[in-house]
Amino acid sequence: MDHKSAPEIPTGDRGVWENHFRLSGVNAGKRSYETIKVKRLSPALGGEISGVDLRKPLGNQTFQEIHDALVDNQVIFFRDQDLSYDQHKQFGRRFGSLHVHPVIPGPEGHPEILMLHSDEKVQYSASAWHSDVSFEQMPNLGAILLAKIMPETGGDTEFASMHAAYEGLSDKMQKFLCGLEAEHASEHVFGRPKNENDPRPKSVHPVIRTHPVSGRQGIFVNSVFTTKIIGMKPKESAAVLEFLYRHVETPEFHVRFKWETNSIAFWDNRSTQHRAIADYFPQTRSMQRITINGDDAPAYRPG
Numbered sequence: 095m096d097h098k099s100a101p102e103i104p105t106g107d108r109g110v111w112e113n114h115f116r117l118s119g120v121n122a123g124k125r126s127y128e129t130i131k132v133k134r135l136s137p138a139l140g141g142e143i144s145g146v147d148l149r150k151p152l153g154n155q156t157f158q159e160i161h162d163a164l165v166d167n168q169v170i171f172f173r174d175q176d177l178s179y180d181q182h183k184q185f186g187r188r189f190g191s192l193h194v195h196p197v198i199p200g201p202e203g204h205p206e207i208l209m210l211h212s213d214e215k216v217q218y219s220a221s222a223w224h225s226d227v228s229f230e231q232m233p234n235l236g237a238i239l240l241a242k243i244m245p246e247t248g249g250d251t252e253f254a255s256m257h258a259a260y261e262g263l264s265d266k267m268q269k270f271l272c273g274l275e276a277e278h279a280s281e282h283v284f285g286r287p288k289n290e291n292d293p294r295p296k297s298v299h300p301v302i303r304t305h306p307v308s309g310r311q312g313i314f315v316n317s318v319f320t321t322k323i324i325g326m327k328p329k330e331s332a333a334v335l336e337f338l339y340r341h342v343e344t345p346e347f348h349v350r351f352k353w354e355t356n357s358i359a360f361w362d363n364r365s366t367q368h369r370a371i372a373d374y375f376p377q378t379r380s381m382q383r384i385t386i387n388g389d390d391a392p393a394y395r396p397g
């Protein structure tokens with residue numbers, strides 16, 4: 095068909111065209127680097143980094159470039175990084191202090207390492223969209239996940255850009271959300287505490303969070319830990335949160351990572367959400383993770 099003869103779209107019937115998002119992150123992925131290569135994987139987020147061996151201590155320039163790539167791409171990926179526990183921790187410590195899980199012990203002598211293992215007997219999968227431990231006062235800055243044993247197919251992880259999701263909203267909706275705060279809790283996920291040494295933290299955070307490094311705004315509510323919007327009637331809060339959770343599911347805001355043995359995903363919890371695809375049971379999938387402590391409470395700063 096001759097495109098010149100395509101009919102005009104009647105005013106008032108333009109909904110389908112308005113679904114084309116303008117993603118300002120596209121250019122953010124094009125910074126120039128001297129010591130690493132960064133290949134952007136989707137318009138909204140995700141950069142695959144090559145040219146660096148993470149088994150060796152990083153020079154300052156390389157560290158700074160990886161740091162910048164993380165902020166710009168929101169999640170970065172590496173291939174063929176066969177790291178020992180010590181090398182994994184050494185890499186993570188460049189970005190901040192490491193989190194020690196209060197309940198799940200790490201391998202002997204390495205309490206900072208969290209093993210995530212699934213096989214035919216144990217089925218572990220965080221398959222709902224979330225930002226890690228958002229119920230804490232200072233949620234994690236990010237996590238570095240290394241694949242050790244992967245299923246032949248399946249077990250991908252999806253990441254969503256909360257910057258792209260925010261920028262995909264109308265001005266009016268952005269303004270409405272910027273004044274709001276939400277409660278994030280853990281008891282409804284982990285069950286009632288067993289004793290007084292078994293805490294179930296709860297926190298209130300702004301619904302729109304300003305990234306402390308880039309200054310970009312992002313949505314900071316998630317379907318696993320957020321329980322309500324403060325000051326709203328239950329029906330109002332549920333409707334707004336449900337809208338945001340459906341909005342975050344928009345494929346244009348996503349990148350999907352296919353793991354190989356010794357692949358790494360390093361995500362920024364301040365600007366992304368993620369979910370694991372639970373399609374590989376009863377195959378074995380075994381990962382080791384380092385989590386970097388957050389260094390400030392989520393905040394909203396007007397642009």
Ligand SMILES: [Fe+2]
Pocket residue numbers: 220224225226368
């Ligand atoms: Fe997670």
